[in-house]
Amino acid sequence: MENWTNAKLCDVANLILGAILFLSPWLLKFDAGMVSTNAHIVGLVMAVLAIAALAAFAVWEEWLNLIVGLWALVSPWVLGFQGMTTATTVHVVIGIAVAVLAAIELWVMSQHPPRLTTHS
Template sequence: MENWTNAKLCDVANLVLGAVLFVSPWMFGFDAGKVSQNAMITGLVIAILAIAALAAFAVWEEWLNLIVGLWALISPWALGFQGTALTVHVLIGAAVAVLAAVELWLMSQNPPRLTMGR
């Protein structure tokens, strides 16, 4: 665990958040329509991007996670749903977007360096 960076911890958190969003229709009893479809698809995309970032970090993964997190945040108003589904989407979307922004900021502060030799 000593080799884990803050960026990897953010990716693990995004993986957990994506999984929670994916299963939220069953956990919180969303309807079987567009609300649950949006939760499952968005959660799956967040989780896949987090796994990809854990496997091999690339800046584009964080930009996509930021976009998907923002989508989860605004989707209740874009798709017209409310109640518990709205709360879950807003909280998870905001958390994913913030974590992606933190990772992008960390990268800008400490860009990866190529080493020669060794």
Template sequence: MENWTNAKLCDVANLILGAILLFSPWIFEFDAGKVTQNAAITGIVIAVLAIAALAAFAVWEEWLNLIVGLWALVSPWVLGFQGTTAMKVHVTIGILVAVLAAIELWIMSHHPPRLTASR
């Protein structure tokens, strides 16, 4: 499939974004507590989903990435850390992850993988 390369690039980008979010509490010196926990857990989930998608693509992984990206986007308001550097990092990474997941879902809907062996 010719668009498989684009999907893998999106997954690699998500892996990098997940790692950035995971390490962002130390990079940007977030307050300890729920902000740091949210960044670490959300970053790990994004990275694990990206690794799973790189190993064996499945549409459900992209739907989960979309959901986790949207969580990162809204979590500053849900958890009450708006107006901070942590908010900017979460919102930025959340938007990027959600957009990349939406792009991959769009690619797969327009160019679905073949279920039979190609000749």
């Protein structure tokens, strides 16, 4: 039960991080075409994956979270907006947080796979 609770806390954290990334162009005033579009899409994908994981956990969701988190981390350099300090910082910090949370969940699940039955 403890692993389930920790996984749900990670998913709630990912939901919040996705929402922050989605809203960040407006909140932090870096609304600049491709940069804000990237923040909106990546934030929305993070939030949707977190909601899906909260509804019914699946390992593939964590792998996608890891990929999306890594994309957020490297996107300032791939898309060429690394000179925009605020946008880069938001993408990098949230990307690292989401990727680390996904990696932790994947590691925990590999150490303690979920039981398919409630019988001992």
